[in-house]
Amino acid sequence: MTRMITFSQAINEALQLAMRKDENVILMGEDVAGGAEVDHLQDEEAWGGVMGVTAGLVQEFGRDRILDTPISEAGYIGAAVTTAATGMRPVAELMFNDFIGSCLDEVMNQGAKLRYMFGGKAKVPLTIRTMHGAGFRAAAQHSQSLYGMFTAIPGIKVVVPSTPYDAKGLLLAAIEDDDPVVFFEDKTLYNVKGEVPEGYYTIPLGQGEIKRPGSDLTIVGIGKQVQTALTAAEQLVKKGIEAEVVDPRSLSPLDESIILDSIMKTNRLIIVDEANPRCSIATDISAMAADKGFDYLDAPIKMITAPHCPVPFSPALEDIYLPTPDKILKVVSEMIEDDSIVKL
Amino acid sequence: MKISEEMVQGITSEKAKWMYQKMCEIRMFEDRVHELFGQGLLPGFIHLYAGEEAVAVGVCAHLDDKDSITSTHRGHGHCIAKGCELDGMMAELYGKATGLCNGKGGSMHIADVEKGMLGANGIVGGGFPLATGAGLTAKLKKTGAVAVCFFGDGAGNHGTFHEGINLAAIWNLPVVFVAENNGYAEATPFEYASSCTNIADRAEAYNIPGEVVDGKDVTAVFDAAQRAVERARKGEGPSLIECKTYRNYGHFEGDAQKYKTSEDKKSHVEELDALKTFRDYLIRQELVTEVDLDEMERSVKEAVEKSVKFAEESPLPTAADLTKDVYVSYETPERGEQ
Numbered sequence: 001m002t003r004m005i006t007f008s009q010a011i012n013e014a015l016q017l018a019m020r021k022d023e024n025v026i027l028m029g030e031d032v033a034g035g036a037e038v039d040h041l042q043d044e045e046a047w048g049g050v051m052g053v054t055a056g057l058v059q060e061f062g063r064d065r066i067l068d069t070p071i072s073e074a075g076y077i078g079a080a081v082t083t084a085a086t087g088m089r090p091v092a093e094l095m096f097n098d099f100i101g102s103c104l105d106e107v108m109n110q111g112a113k114l115r116y117m118f119g120g121k122a123k124v125p126l127t128i129r130t131m132h133g134a135g136f137r138a139a140a141q142h143s144q145s146l147y148g149m150f151t152a153i154p155g156i157k158v159v160v161p162s163t164p165y166d167a168k169g170l171l172l173a174a175i176e177d178d179d180p181v182v183f184f185e186d187k188t189l190y191n192v193k194g195e196v197p198e199g200y201y202t203i204p205l206g207q208g209e210i211k212r213p214g215s216d217l218t219i220v221g222i223g224k225q226v227q228t229a230l231t232a233a234e235q236l237v238k239k240g241i242e243a244e245v246v247d248p249r250s251l252s253p254l255d256e257s258i259i260l261d262s263i264m265k266t267n268r269l270i271i272v273d274e275a276n277p278r279c280s281i282a283t284d285i286s287a288m289a290a291d292k293g294f295d296y297l298d299a300p301i302k303m304i305t306a307p308h309c310p311v312p313f314s315p316a317l318e319d320i321y322l323p324t325p326d327k328i329l330k331v332v333s334e335m336i337e338d339d340s341i342v343k344l
Numbered sequence: 345m346k347i348s349e350e351m352v353q354g355i356t357s358e359k360a361k362w363m364y365q366k367m368c369e370i371r372m373f374e375d376r377v378h379e380l381f382g383q384g385l386l387p388g389f390i391h392l393y394a395g396e397e398a399v400a401v402g403v404c405a406h407l408d409d410k411d412s413i414t415s416t417h418r419g420h421g422h423c424i425a426k427g428c429e430l431d432g433m434m435a436e437l438y439g440k441a442t443g444l445c446n447g448k449g450g451s452m453h454i455a456d457v458e459k460g461m462l463g464a465n466g467i468v469g470g471g472f473p474l475a476t477g478a479g480l481t482a483k484l485k486k487t488g489a490v491a492v493c494f495f496g497d498g499a500g501n502h503g504t505f506h507e508g509i510n511l512a513a514i515w516n517l518p519v520v521f522v523a524e525n526n527g528y529a530e531a532t533p534f535e536y537a538s539s540c541t542n543i544a545d546r547a548e549a550y551n552i553p554g555e556v557v558d559g560k561d562v563t564a565v566f567d568a569a570q571r572a573v574e575r576a577r578k579g580e581g582p583s584l585i586e587c588k589t590y591r592n593y594g595h596f597e598g599d600a601q602k603y604k605t606s607e608d609k610k611s612h613v614e615e616l617d618a619l620k621t622f623r624d625y626l627i628r629q630e631l632v633t634e635v636d637l638d639e640m641e642r643s644v645k646e647a648v649e650k651s652v653k654f655a656e657e658s659p660l661p662t663a664a665d666l667t668k669d670v671y672v673s674y675e676t677p678e679r680g681e682q
Binding site for chain 2: 026064067069070072074075076077078079080081082083084085086087088105106109110113114115116117118119120121122123154155157177178179204206207253254255256257258260261
């Protein structure tokens with residue numbers, strides 16, 4: 001029988017396996033263990049992160065390897081950069097990706113550039129885990145999806161998993177990797193279950209996956225939006241339309257060939273990304289496809305994204321902020337001029 | 345004159361020679377870079393360390409290759425004191441392929457990780473968390489190494505000052521924070537920009553030792569650094585040393601320095617000069633002979649000229665180098681492989 005565990009458990013398991021395999025792997029972050037130096041607190045009562053993703057690890061690895069930090073993102077993310085450059089393999093947690101405002105210098109100007117500035121004489125095997133994603137009613141400063149911003153920075157790799165299986169294999173690959181990797185975790189996926197094998201395995205960074213084969217159009221989804229695309233694809237079957245759903249899995253490096261090979265077959269491209277629409281991964285993929293795959297395309301490339309506004313608090317507004325299967329169906333109907341698709 | 349083999353204030357004759365040699369290297373390197381920049385031979389921004397030699401040398405006298413330092417935009421002096429080769433440094437300033445960073449970093453990012461020099465830094469205040477990280481590795485791996493963070497009075501007002509020092513203090517890390525207070529953040533006086541009399545006074549807020557020293561006196565810096573480095577090596581945690589100093593040149597090359605007073609310039613450059621004072625001290629204490637000092641100065645001058653020649657004769661990087669070393673690896677599948 002296949003084993004089903006949650007996205008959160010898959011990440012926890014990856015961290016556990018990485019720490020067992022390599023004693024240089026440490027975790028750093030705000031409450032990654034929780035309750036540091038509280039005498040009466042038992043390790044099994046420790047939080048393990050605000051969402052409990054790292055729960056239980058402190059019991060196995062102790063507080064020398066699971067380091068609770070003060071709320072000093074610049075301090076500990078910056079420290080993680082040189083901890084990595086001097087021989088450790090830290091996994092630093094930036095609780096919400098929105099908090100990058102407090103430590104962008106350490107990521108963008110230090111971590112990302114050390115190797116290049118030093119003429120290749122340093123490496124920074126640092127993984128930054130961070131939560132992203134709307135739909136949690138967490139409003140404008142705890143809900144963004146900022147992976148596009150990091151993708152624009154040379155020297156950093158960017159990973160956005162969409163399933164528990166991918167989350168485990170990609171996180172292990174990120175920790176093994178000798179470059180800085182920012183690993184995005186959609187907080188609304190944490191409780192989603194999926195098939196995940198036990199034991200250690202990695203998924204190469206820069207290798208996308210076809211999550212659903214199809215011949216009529218290509219939908220590239222980012223992170224959780226892969227699931228939105230799959231839901232829409234199932235509904236399109238009723239109209240005899242077979243959508244191919246492509247999950248790039250890492251945005252830097254980007255598996256351009258999996259996208260180009262797909263549109264060569266389907267001749268149509270839709271990108272579903274819940275980030276804001278300007279200077280985004282959706283525009284980036286769109287430009288790449290127009291540049292390198294123009295001859296394959298029979299229709300304009302369409303992007304389904306959030307609008308150019310912050311993430312709202314009110315559920316009534318947040319629900320219309322996000323991409324949905326219906327929004328995809330509407331775009332598909334326009335693309336292939338069939339009004340009946342939207343009524344599915 | 346009899347040269348004493350005895351230590352004077354903990355400084356052996358051998359150490360004293362090393363210190364004077366490094367101070368000369370910094371002064372002569374910087375004076376030469378000043379000339380070369382004036383002749384339009386060096387690209388980019390240059391921030392010179394001349395005048396502050398006693399700080400880098402007095403501190404680095406206690407370090408070896410396993411110890412790390414983080415530096416600032418004014419980083420040439422730290423490089424030299426930490427043992428970086430002049431040839432590779434000068435070539436880096438010229439943007440040559442033979443530079444310490446293959447011409448990719450330049451003056452503001454000059455580094456030599458093997459020597460424990462974790463880079464000059466173009467971001468003021470960038471070094472605090474970085475030194476703390478190097479200290480964390482030393483503690484976790486039990487290497488006995490120490491990390492030193494050199495920073496200017498301008499950086500003392502950056503938020504990372506608090507975050508880096510607080511983190512090093514709560515984790516009891518082997519880090520020494522060394523303020524090089526040269527009186528001006530660019531053109532802004534320290535007294536205007538800082539709501540404290542001394543940067544070192546802030547140490548009290550972190551429950552760590554803080555000490556103000558005469559940063560023009562290398563023996564005073566040596567002495568304070570000895571206490572701080574020993575404390576760090578013993579696992580007793582970080583310290584903050586503030587060295588009151590003066591930069592002989594401007595913030596950057598091309599700065600007319602109208603914000604400085606001529607009295608200050610005269611007294612610092614002529615009377616309180618760190619090299620002159622230390623030279624007199626060495627002779628007075630019979631640690632090094634005048635003949636040896638003269639010989640040292642001559643050979644350093646030669647080494648600096650050799651570095652200029654090396655840099656000028658070195659090849660430039662080529663187009664193939666442009667995108668090299670962004671990543672250790674950055675691979676994706678070829679078309680049709682899926």
